Amino acid sequence: MDIAQITPILATAIATSTPLVFACLGETIAERAGVINLSAEGTILLGAMTSFAIAKTLEGSGTVPSLLAGFAGAAVVGAAIALIVALGTLTLKQSQVAIGFVLALLGASLSSFLGNSFVRIPGPTVPSFKIPGLQNLPLLGNLLFQSDLLVYLSYAAIALVWVYFYRTRAGLMLRAIGEQPNAAFARGTNVVKMRYIYTLIGGAMMGIAGAAFSLDFKAGWSHMHTAGYGWIALAIVIFGGWNPLRVALSCYLFGILQSLASVAQSSIPAIPSQVFNVAPFMLMILLLVLTSSEWVERVLKLLPSPLDRTASELIRSAPPAALGKVFEQD
């Protein structure tokens, strides 16, 4: 296999990772503020169903308005589910795991129930759009700039979240809230209010991830249309060490592993297909274990000190200290 064969595979893998990128960035924002939104699976399914239903219903008024309405609807649904999570965990101070888990199951079933009349019918999809100029860049143009606006928007989202986290005052406070809410409170922040805001933003992005499936990369709607991706998103946030850049790269890595697995499957038919289906997960787990094991730290210690710090920054993946914990103001 040469470059000419691999490039389109990689390009497709990167583009089809877009919904996951949105979902994982949303989850990263909420978790960095200290709230695990476990409802991802349900939120993505409901977002996918809602956006498709809206876009299909409004199809007559033109593709672009119907698509925009679809995405907006999905964002609202995602934020609404996140609002339930926030109310239950921040105001009523109940378990984030319990509430999120129930909502994941509820959202999945509800999407099947409400979306029954939209199953397996054609609907509007996001048109492809190649960026003039950039698409002709050697290699990169083929890889990154020959899909559609949604994909380019996801690139912008990654950069935006990263800049927000590490370059802005508000982003620094967001990270602070997820680490030591008491100390953040001492510095004059309304912890509960900020957690509400970030949980809602995160939820909206997960809703958009659902729409990205049903209106673009897995166009249409069927029962359990995006099953599994919510749980994968939760895992990738951990794998990405709660750092938006690493999280996004992990999404692409996962997408690429999946593509390679399907390519390998067709070229080596002797091995059962199930092996290739689970191979990406196994590889991700293996990588996680390798990067978080002690000997990696020992190897890092051998590096000269400035290099050592940068490397360990990238590899370190400690969860936000207050993740999942109720904030009690004393």
Place this chain on the structure above:
Amino acid sequence: MKVELKDISKRFGNVHANDRVSLTVEAGTIHGLLGENGAGKSTLVKVLSGFISRDSGAVLLDGKSVEIKTPADAIARKIGMLHQDPLDFPPLSVLDNFIVGKTGTGLIDRQRSLRQLQQLSTHFNFNLNHYETVANLTVGERQQLEILRLLSLGVSTLILDEPTTGISASQKTALFKAMKQLASEGKSIIFVSHKLEDVEELCDRVTVLRHGKVRGRAEIPCPDAVLIDLMFGRELAPPLKPQTRQSEPALQLEKIRVDTDRLTLRLGDLTAYKGEVIGLAGLEGSGQQQLLLMCAGLLRASTGQIRVNGVEMTHESYSKYLDRGIGYLPADRLKDGLVSGLSIQDHVALRTPSRSLFVDWKETLKQTVQAIATFNIRGKPNTLVERLSGGNQQRTQLALLPVPLNLLLMEHPTRGLDIESVLWVWQQLIARCQTGTTILFMSSDLDEIMRYSDRVIVFSGGQASHPIAVSDLTADRLGQMIGGRLSDTLEPSVIS
């Protein structure tokens, strides 16, 4: 800025943490707030810094009444507080910690903040690596960072809550120098501490709290004895305890030395007899707790020997200590004593030794009901321990003590309890003494020590006095000894 707190009152349940406490701090002075742990010092300063809402009273800044409901309000009024445990963000860098919470443009100008931090560091001669992760800093360095941050916010009133706990001697020197410098620049400083020597070294004036009330005010310099009188009370209570001491020795210590991070405890030879109660007096952190932990088998002595009822215990494990009927009641009942989330009945089941795979809940329930009746616990067998009041938690701890009990070690046996519970607890303890139990307890309540001990050992900076019969003790003598003048110590040859 002149700070006035007027008639501040605050209750937590039954405990009056602050009872009409007033405090005035003039601009440009360092004001000490002195008192034993639990005297209400932290509550008072947390009211001023917006962490606790007061029940009644007023806060005046430069003569004007102000409302401070949240830390944000306090910062807006230029009041900053350095907390006892550093309230910062360990995974973030020193510079990021410095920036969190500062107002300014949306995008962070790290270079500008860095220059500000460097300027402040130089001004106070603090040496901080700006890119280091805060988790790798010592408590003293985290304090320095927090002080610089508060100053960068422009605070004119700085509150320090027990800042000298857990920092090194040189860091303390640097801290005190910085405080004096700040006061000379016109800032008001409130220095909360239970350490006499720190207050005397640093403060201009001092207000002493005991049991949530102001007991007195003094200008520094001021004789130790006066401050100790204010901290502990002038009148000593008469002994109440009946004679329970037998002639047989129960606990024998020989040439003990215990080394911990904070201090080294040196004891000579000590014999406690069956049925005897020995009270351990002294300022908190003078070595009392180390002695109790060592006798409980939870802390190893570096040198020396421990014998209980004639049996050598020096190198035995904690479980051997339990087997020998040695009980330990920690001060923090919910953290170290009982298990939050479990009921009284669960605790009884946990205590009962059994070889069976299953818990005999019927029998456990019977025992629990009996224990609740005997120990007069206001709770049901299935009440969770954290739902019990402090007094009832202590009763539960007492109910769970092993029988027979040879040696009982207690930290603050009645702290936070109402008077009725105090009397009841000691009635139970004395009943145990009559069956031959030996008790060692530490307390910051001198009345309690005088009422219930046979003999008293006074601790000061890791040194311990000879045991003194309570009948030979006077308030003056006790005060002097607590202040550090132990005329003759248990240490055979004092190394200075």
